[in-house]
Amino acid sequence: MANACGVDFGTSNSTVGWVRPGHPTLLTLEDGKPTLPSVVFFNADEDAVRYGRAALADYLEGYDGRLMRSLKSLLGTSLMEGQTEVAGRALPFRQLLGHFIGEVKRRAEQQAGRPFDHAVFGRPVYFVDGDPDADRLAEDTLADIARSVGFKEIGFQYEPIAAAFDYESRIGGEELVLIADIGGGTSDFSLVRLGPERAGRPDRREDLLANGGVHIGGTDFDKYLSLASVMPLLGYGSQLVSGAAIPSSYYFNLATWHTINQAYTRKSVAQLAELVRDAAEPDKLQRLRHLIDERAGHWLAMRVEEAKIALSDAPEVVLDLDRLRPAEQLRIVRAGFDEAAASLVDQVGATVQQLLADAGVAAGRVDTVFFTGGSSGVAALRERIAAIVPDARRVEGDLFGSIGAGLALDAARRYG
Secondary structure (H helix, E strand, C coil): CCEEEEEEEECEEEEEEEECCCCEEEEEECEEECCEEEEEEEEEECCEEEEEEHHHHHHHHCCCCCEEHHHHHCCCCCHHHHHECCEEEEHHHHHHHHHHHHHHHHHHHHHHHCCCCEEEEEEECCCCCCCHHHHHHHHHHHHHHHHHHCCCEEEEEEEEHHHHHHCCCCCCEEEEEEEEEEEECCCEEEEECCCCCCCCCCCCCCEEEEEEEECHHHHEEEEEHHHHHHHHHHCCEEEECCCCCCCCCHHHHHHCHHHHHHHHHHHHHHHHHHHHEECHHHHHHHHHHHHHHHHHHHHHHHHHHHHHHHCCCCCCCEEEEEECCCCCCEEEHHHHHHHHHHHHHHHHHHHHHHHHHHHHHCCCCEEEEECCCCCCCCCHCCCCCCCCCCCCEEEEECCCCHHHHHHHHHHHHHHH
């Protein structure tokens, strides 16, 4: 058995991998499942802190409290050094991430029946696009938080490289592979030579031809779908009687997972009350006001996320928005989603093309595209990536487990 574990702290879900001969690599973290949704709910009614699916269940059952999701998205932002209010007390965001990562560690150790002092954490190719100092600070911050919850020795590995290690453990010959890791917060890519004869080498630098990434992931697709389809029901794009536009900040906050709670501040609520009086379409603003009064922003974001996932397999979906006042049955078609997210797909496609150019590799030489990450099911995104390397075969990895399993392999090689 390995001495160390691999930790995939994801924007949407987290996993822990541990190499044990004859056993699954991923440890079960909740309800017999290897994934723990990256969610914390401070349940005010029961004065308790819930995590993962239990957190979402409490929130949806109507308990009073504070739900926090997409915690990883805070890394590399100015919010990371700030704080939020929970039950009338200030909670630093560093401490919030520590709560969650500490719980991941505790559950993994409980399942393994042993402590983990050494770990390899996954990280995106870029926490922050185009700012090396901020990117370095994001990794350092994550390392500091990991140490604060009891990890003594911490390594990092690019998430697409970790997924490559997982895929490599299952192939019988050498391949040139494009790893496409589309997560909740980032789209990361690696072009790497893989094969059973290479797997045991301690130094794999020669096998890695290029890394690339962009800070676009599943939560961004949620945001663009929400703004295009749902937020107009709440007044997005409408006007005041004076002809001025309704401020878009309410809608952008509600459409972005890690800023939803900003819509609930006293200042924001007071300003909204004034806007309702002056709106050209007050019914829509009243709907927005009711949603905010009910603190139902995360509920709405979850409905939008469900619609996005459903559109991966269906040409259209009917979204039941029963908590709006009045309730709404909203029909969303994939073509509309594709149009709303076109700029995101273009940016991801350009990142893949740049990766190939950086590696000096013609698209026709790529043998395989290995898709992983919970957001790799977005149809337009998969089609764009596949079109760039049309001769490569497509392989579906474990959407939520490949990275954690690969990190475990890397941890075993580094720390024994």
